[in-house]
Amino acid sequence: MSDILISLFLGFIPEISYFTLFLIFTKGIKEKRIKLAICIAVTYFLCINVRQYEYLYYFAFIGLMFGILKLLYKKETQIIDVFIISIPIFYITLLSFLNLLIKEDYSNYPIILCMNRILLFVPFIFRKMFNKFYITYKRWWNRDREGKNPIKSITLRNISLIFFNILIFIINFLCLYMIEK
Amino acid sequence: MKKFLYLLPSYIFNILEILIVVKIGMMIDLSLTYILIILIPFATIRLTAKKACHYKDWRKCLVWTILVIFTIFVASKVGIVVGVLVSMFNALVLTERGDIRDFGLLGWKGKDNSKYAVMDEYIERNKGKDTLIEFEETLKRIDPVKYKIYIKKFYEKKSFEKISDEIEEIKDQRRITENLDIIYFSFTMFLEMKKELAIN
Numbered sequence: 001m002s003d004i005l006i007s008l009f010l011g012f013i014p015e016i017s018y019f020t021l022f023l024i025f026t027k028g029i030k031e032k033r034i035k036l037a038i039c040i041a042v043t044y045f046l047c048i049n050v051r052q053y054e055y056l057y058y059f060a061f062i063g064l065m066f067g068i069l070k071l072l073y074k075k076e077t078q079i080i081d082v083f084i085i086s087i088p089i090f091y092i093t094l095l096s097f098l099n100l101l102i103k104e105d106y107s108n109y110p111i112i113l114c115m116n117r118i119l120l121f122v123p124f125i126f127r128k129m130f131n132k133f134y135i136t137y138k139r140w141w142n143r144d145r146e147g148k149n150p151i152k153s154i155t156l157r158n159i160s161l162i163f164f165n166i167l168i169f170i171i172n173f174l175c176l177y178m179i180e181k
Numbered sequence: 182m183k184k185f186l187y188l189l190p191s192y193i194f195n196i197l198e199i200l201i202v203v204k205i206g207m208m209i210d211l212s213l214t215y216i217l218i219i220l221i222p223f224a225t226i227r228l229t230a231k232k233a234c235h236y237k238d239w240r241k242c243l244v245w246t247i248l249v250i251f252t253i254f255v256a257s258k259v260g261i262v263v264g265v266l267v268s269m270f271n272a273l274v275l276t277e278r279g280d281i282r283d284f285g286l287l288g289w290k291g292k293d294n295s296k297y298a299v300m301d302e303y304i305e306r307n308k309g310k311d312t313l314i315e316f317e318e319t320l321k322r323i324d325p326v327k328y329k330i331y332i333k334k335f336y337e338k339k340s341f342e343k344i345s346d347e348i349e350e351i352k353d354q355r356r357i358t359e360n361l362d363i364i365y366f367s368f369t370m371f372l373e374m375k376k377e378l379a380i381n
Contacts, residue, residue, distance in 0.1 A: 030337055059263060075298070076338065078281045079274060135305065142280050143234075154234040157279065158245045161271050165252035168267060172259040 006110060014117045015092065016041045022088045023069070026130040027081070032072050039068040055172045058093075062086055080141055083160050084134065090167050095119055097174045194239055201243075202250045209254055219257050219268045220250075226272035233276045249275075297334070300365060304335050316371050320364070326350050330360050 020037040047061040065085045069077040099116045143153040206216040227233045236242040253271055257264025273279050307313045321328040329348055333339045341357045351357060
């Protein structure tokens with residue numbers, strides 16, 4: 001019973017809140033926030049909790065998150081949101097990996113998990129910069145015919161794709177390492 | 182014949198590019214079949230989708246192509262299905278289909294050229310600037326109801342349904358569209374007048 005409670009209050013709920021808040025602050029979402037949280041919760045439960053450590057479901061989660069945003073917010077959801085979605089997924093995977101490394105030396109798992117959950121929300125100190133970054137990223141994404149953007153549209157896309165592709169590999173690598181442990 | 186000779190350097194460049202990319206794939210222990218399964222969807226989408234993005238400088242083109250394809254191969258180490266999907270996604274982003282407002286969930290819906298999208302973009306780029314503030318203050322003074330609609334639509338990003346619920350004076354969603362059309366017309370006229378005054 002205590003395992004289920006720990007799993008729920010230190011696992012599932014913080015992670016759903018994390019994803020929902022990240023998207024709300026980054027995209028400046030003002031409508032249908034509760035619907036968004038519920039959809040993310042259901043998708044997360046089906047992809048991550050039901051089929052743990054299967055990397056295809058992690059990647060499917062990225063696709064489904066984009067699908068949720070597209071269904072709820074239609075034209076406001078753009079292709080760059082795939083890159084935006086992959087950032088919190090990478091961060092959460094990295095924290096889980098660090099959690100696993102530390103766990104080998106310490107015996108008190110709930111304390112480590114609490115610290116992990118706190119670290120999960122530390123980036124929100126800079127939440128005001130999330131939306132600014134998103135607006136700038138969006139502005140630089142399309143080709144600027146007047147040539148005012150500091151970076152070429154194709155260069156920005158190439159950089160985004162390189163990071164995204166490497167991220168796919170790293171997430172898979174970390175998942176495999178966690179399964180082995 | 183003349184056209185062929187004119188295009189010959191670019192054909193040679195493309196062939197060399199493919200050979201370099203295949204060689205890189207083999208260096209990271211991918212079989213030729215695997216490499217082709219990854220590259221064919223990439224090439225097909227780039228050729229058939231709307232306007233592929235290119236660099237004018239061949240050196241930049243070569244460097245970035247190698248980097249992107251290399252990372253696609255790295256990602257495809259996860260699995261063939263992931264590799265193909267990543268390859269297709271990468272190809273799509275590197276065409277005009279990957280432009281903002283151009284990507285549809287169920288296929289190619291084309292560019293969103295609606296007047297509200299144009300106004301949205303203008304407001305996003307010019308928030309806090311004098312011209313926009315002047316327009317908003319004028320609108321607020323002349324017609325407070327239209328100003329409310331303007332704020333709810335372009336700043337609060339609310340749906341027509343919510344706007345009609347929140348503004349007492351307007352109950353019918355069709356009237357929201359009528360009012361927005363008037364706002365859009367006034368907005369474009371205001372900008373034109375400003376341009377004229379600046380020139381004179």
